[in-house]
Structures are given as structure tokens and as C-alpha cells.
Amino acid sequence: MGQADKLISMYDTMLDALGPSHWWPGDTPFEIAIGAILTQNTNWKNVEKAITNLKNNGLLSAKAMYALDPSEMAELIRPAGYYNIKTKRIRNFLEFIKVEAGFDLLQLKKYSLNDLRPKILRVNGIGPETADSILLYALDFTTFVVDAYTGRMMNRHGLSYEGIDYHELQALFMDVLPEDVALYNEYHALIVRVGKDWCKKSKGLCETCPLQSYLD
DNA sequence: GACCAGGCACATC
């Protein structure tokens, strides 16, 4: 089987086994974007607590968060860890939304993906995964999200190698998959779900993994 | 108590 067929087949297998993911977990594009920053190297359960704190204080809008005192923001997002650096990163992103979109995140859709992605990547604290998560899940742009689970899964299946660059790994998908935002959305979601339950860092529970039949 | 979790920037060589 060729690379393209294999990646499509693995997608079908995961979807059959797990059902649709309905990602990203979040009510609004803005909440999704903030969640993308908060979940950097952090368990999603901790992020949920931080988002709940923000929501309970009516702060899940760009204007409200922009007006919030940084020390108060840090206290509210504390459960998500790295709360001081993440406060700075969120504030950098809010400044970006203000300047580029007048506090209306969806106005960013006035740009093409190729114009917008480098702009977002210039925000200090937003790297390729966070940028692609915002672009795909908050703004519906067709860009593939690569994360630690993606690399691990591809390595264990012999489709990648240790130390591969983010964009090289991303290209493995984007060069062969049809340009379909719903497909990109669901594929990354399925990889994370398989990663959380089976393709863990220390112990791979490969015997029961939905992708078990694809292992050598 | 060690290890891990949906990264990123920065210092140092």
C-alpha cells in the first residue's frame, strides 16, 4: 500500500472504531483559540479547569480578557500550569487580535491561509502547533495540526523518524490528503484520542489499539 | 516520588 492509501486507510479505521470526535472541545472560536494556548505541553483536564474559571467570570471574549489585569488572569488560569508565561502569551495574542481584527477573531478570515499563518507565528508564544490549531479549529482553514501524538504514532508505524521537523511531518499528511477541512479536523482529533488511550509515551498499549493491524 | 501531559522561547556552545 502507498503512503496516501495507508494514511487514508488508517483514518477510516480510527473513525470506524471510535466514531466522530466533534472537535475542538470548545463553544466558540475564541474559546478554542485560548484553549490552544493553554494546552501547550499540558493535560487537557487542567486546561478545562482554567477555561471554566474564565467562563465563570465572563471573560471568554477578546475585549474582556484584554481589559483583565495580568495578575488576575494568571490566577484564573493557574490550574493549566505555566500560568505566568501563558498569561503573557495570551496577552500577546489578544494584542494581535486587537490590531489585526478589531477584537473580532473571525475577522482574521479576511486573510488567506498563506498570509495569516506567518502573521500568527510572529506572535511570541505561538508556535506551529498552536497556530495550526487556531487556524484549523477556530477559523476553519485547511492546515494539518501536528503534535507529540502525531509524531509518536507515525514513528511507531514506520512512517516517520525520530527528530523529524514539524513541517516535514505536516507535509507527510498535506502532500497526500485531499484538501478537506473536515478531514483535517477529524484526523488530528482521532490521532489525539488514539494517543491518549493507546499510543502513550512510555507504554504503548498496542495489543488493543485500533491501529494494531498496521504495525509491522 | 518519578513520570507524563494536545509547546515554545531563549541561552549557550
Add this chain to the structure above:
DNA sequence: GATGTGCATGGT
């Protein structure tokens, strides 16, 4: 250009 380190909470 490669490699190492700080950032921090909460669950297993």
C-alpha cells in the same frame, strides 16, 4: 545550527 533548560499544575 544543534542542544539544553525554564516554565508549573494535577493525574497516574
